[in-house]
Amino acid sequence: MSVETDTPERARPEPIQAVPVRHPGRWLAVAVIGVLVAMFVHLLVTNKAFNWSFMVDEMFRPPVIEGVRGSIALLLTSMLIGIGLGVLLAIMRLSENPILRGVAWVYTWFFRAVPRLVLVILFGNLGILWARIEFGLPFDRQIGALFGVQDFEARLFGFTAVEILTGFVAGMLALGLSEAAYMAEIVRAGLQSVDEGQTEAAQALGMTRAQILRRIVLPQAMRVIVPPTGNETIAMLKDTSLVAFVPVSTELFFQLRAVGSRTFQVFPMLVAATIWYLLLTSVLLVGQYHLERHFAKGFGRSERAKIRLRGMTAETGGRTGEVGGA
Amino acid sequence: MTEMTAVQPDATAPGAGPMVRAEQVHKSFGPLEVLKGIDLEVRTGEVCCLLGPSGSGKSTFLRCINHLEKINAGRIWVDGEPIGYRERGGKLHEMREKEVAAQRRSIGMVFQRFNLFPHKTVLDNVTEAPVLVRREKKAAARERAAQLLERVGLGDKLGAYPGQLSGGQQQRVAIARALAMQPKLMLFDEPTSALDPELVGEVLDVMKDLARDGMTMIVVTHEIGFAREVGDSLVFMDGGVVVESGNPREVIANPRHDRTKAFLAKVL
Numbered sequence: 001m002s003v004e005t006d007t008p009e010r011a012r013p014e015p016i017q018a019v020p021v022r023h024p025g026r027w028l029a030v031a032v033i034g035v036l037v038a039m040f041v042h043l044l045v046t047n048k049a050f051n052w053s054f055m056v057d058e059m060f061r062p063p064v065i066e067g068v069r070g071s072i073a074l075l076l077t078s079m080l081i082g083i084g085l086g087v088l089l090a091i092m093r094l095s096e097n098p099i100l101r102g103v104a105w106v107y108t109w110f111f112r113a114v115p116r117l118v119l120v121i122l123f124g125n126l127g128i129l130w131a132r133i134e135f136g137l138p139f140d141r142q143i144g145a146l147f148g149v150q151d152f153e154a155r156l157f158g159f160t161a162v163e164i165l166t167g168f169v170a171g172m173l174a175l176g177l178s179e180a181a182y183m184a185e186i187v188r189a190g191l192q193s194v195d196e197g198q199t200e201a202a203q204a205l206g207m208t209r210a211q212i213l214r215r216i217v218l219p220q221a222m223r224v225i226v227p228p229t230g231n232e233t234i235a236m237l238k239d240t241s242l243v244a245f246v247p248v249s250t251e252l253f254f255q256l257r258a259v260g261s262r263t264f265q266v267f268p269m270l271v272a273a274t275i276w277y278l279l280l281t282s283v284l285l286v287g288q289y290h291l292e293r294h295f296a297k298g299f300g301r302s303e304r305a306k307i308r309l310r311g312m313t314a315e316t317g318g319r320t321g322e323v324g325g326a
Numbered sequence: 327m328t329e330m331t332a333v334q335p336d337a338t339a340p341g342a343g344p345m346v347r348a349e350q351v352h353k354s355f356g357p358l359e360v361l362k363g364i365d366l367e368v369r370t371g372e373v374c375c376l377l378g379p380s381g382s383g384k385s386t387f388l389r390c391i392n393h394l395e396k397i398n399a400g401r402i403w404v405d406g407e408p409i410g411y412r413e414r415g416g417k418l419h420e421m422r423e424k425e426v427a428a429q430r431r432s433i434g435m436v437f438q439r440f441n442l443f444p445h446k447t448v449l450d451n452v453t454e455a456p457v458l459v460r461r462e463k464k465a466a467a468r469e470r471a472a473q474l475l476e477r478v479g480l481g482d483k484l485g486a487y488p489g490q491l492s493g494g495q496q497q498r499v500a501i502a503r504a505l506a507m508q509p510k511l512m513l514f515d516e517p518t519s520a521l522d523p524e525l526v527g528e529v530l531d532v533m534k535d536l537a538r539d540g541m542t543m544i545v546v547t548h549e550i551g552f553a554r555e556v557g558d559s560l561v562f563m564d565g566g567v568v569v570e571s572g573n574p575r576e577v578i579a580n581p582r583h584d585r586t587k588a589f590l591a592k593v594l
């Protein structure tokens with residue numbers, strides 16, 4: 001026999017009115033942080049070395065804006081190379097063909113081992129290797145000689161190295177190729193995070209491997225791929241400052257430093273650089289937020305992206321610290 | 327594709343012979359031999375229930391039928407076509423990926439864990455393969471998908487994502503997704519094992535409905551009631567071989583083999 005539970009006449013109990021737990025530690029922390037913030041603001045306002053009006057005047061001048069444009073162009077192209085090639089490398093790493101797997105592994109090994117700063121300088125000097133870069137059959141002259149043809153050449157096309165492999169293209173290649181190695185690992189982790197059952201179900205429906213990758217696995221992997229790619233993009237934005245060593249001059253940090261050394265106002269221009277990078281990074285974060293929300297569809301976790309966005313500013317410390325050496 | 331049936335004398339033209347024929351199917355994973363010579367015949371329109379203890383190789387055999395697993399020896403024909411291999415000049419040739427994919431189109435499969443595409447809505451789950459693989463027009467595919475979903479009782483869930491559905495609803499979407507490819511054979515691998523007891527019935531009802539419509543089905547299941555009521559044949563597997571097979575009602579009432587008896591005693 002069960003006890004009767006529906007007793008409508010029973011009064012609803014009074015809401016609980018307990019004394020909440022006090023958090024004196026929190027108040028202490030607020031006080032300490034308050035003092036520190038006040039000290040910082042005081043420094044910003046009173047220290048003449050900031051020279052705010054000069055900084056604001058200079059940081060939006062045409063050459064600096066050119067530099068911003070150059071940095072963004074470099075960021076976009078090198079990330080495009082990085083992501084495209086990274087996806088390709090990840091697929092190669094997961095392929096059944098041992099040669100493809102090996103090639104992808106060696107690539108990743110090389111480009112992760114060499115610091116970006118070194119790569120950038122290296123690519124800037126590749127012109128030393130070849131005066132002209134030509135694409136054609138290897139050993140064409142030797143093969144020609146074998147058949148008794150003198151000066152047999154099977155060149156498809158070529159260009160002068162110093163024209164192409166300097167400046168922007170060299171920087172873009174160095175950054176993009178290096179990024180591909182990191183992206184390959186990220187994409188691989190993403191692809192592997194997708195349940196095997198997804199591939200099986202798609203196979204059972206008669207889809208081919210390419211169709212499964214494009215329509216089923218990659219879209220789901222994106223959920224795992226996008227957040228670290230956001231970090232990579234932010235790290236790359238900062239690493240664009242490395243191309244000053246190629247050398248490339250249409251780049252944000254180079255331009256700001258040039259102003260700084262020309263006017264003997266180095267410090268305000270460093271602050272200007274900080275502000276510019278903060279601004280650009282914030283724009284990237286908004287983009288990342290929307291991408292994450294898009295690929296969270298069906299997973300009921302769009303809330304997570306919002307939380308990430310809030311937490312991101314703390315994480316934006318990039319991988320490479322080489323900028324400091326500039 | 328008909329010329330290969332001429333080469334293979336015991337496989338008759340599509341439609342005339344059995345829907346599925348397996349002959350001495352062997353399958354090993356490394357040193358572990360999972361299937362040790364399976365013989366099986368399923369006629370068109372037949373519902374064949376596959377029973378057996380865990381690890382006996384039921385799933386593996388089912389997956390061999392649509393070439394999700396490569397067999398090491400023996401043959402499997404579906405509707406007269408040898409699965410995964412082509413015979414030319416007395417030699418077996420492995421099929422290309424595209425050809426295997428083409429064979430799989432006419433074989434539907436339903437998994438224990440549903441395996442719906444979580445990033446697509448219910449409707450898109452069902453239309454994906456018809457549009458992508460069968461090159462159906464989007465509008466036509468949508469219309470048919472809506473009909474199929476109506477048929478499995480989910481006409482009101484077209485826009486939902488799989489994550490928003492109960493297990494039973496997800497499995498019914500999975501059945502609709504497989505049916506959208508207009509298969510001539512349906513494989514079910516323990517379709518109700520991952521479901522709460524009160525949701526099992528709704529999925530079994532859909533399967534019964536399919537059986538009544540004359541679909542050829544191979545069902546791996548522990549639902550003895552379903553086997554008895556709907557099954558045309560029952561195959562009991564253990565240790566990678568077929569131990570006993572026959573009319574479900576007879577086998578369940580009078581198992582001849584000790585292993586069958588022991589198994590039935592446990593699940594009944």
Ligand SMILES: Nc1ncnc2c1ncn2[C@@H]1O[C@H](COP(=O)(O)OP(=O)(O)OP(=O)(O)O)[C@@H](O)[C@H]1O
Nearest residue numbers: 355358360378379380381382383384385386387516
């Ligand atoms: N991909 C694989 N690699 C190695 N071993 C496997 C693989 N797939 C299955 N096996 C093994 O093959 C045997 C049969 O597995 P299978 O899944 O076919 O059994 P089952 O009859 O479906 O069992 P259950 O009722 O638990 O689903 C098991 O011992 C399993 O461990």
Ligand SMILES: [Mg+2]
Nearest residue numbers: 384385386516
């Ligand atoms: Mg199984």
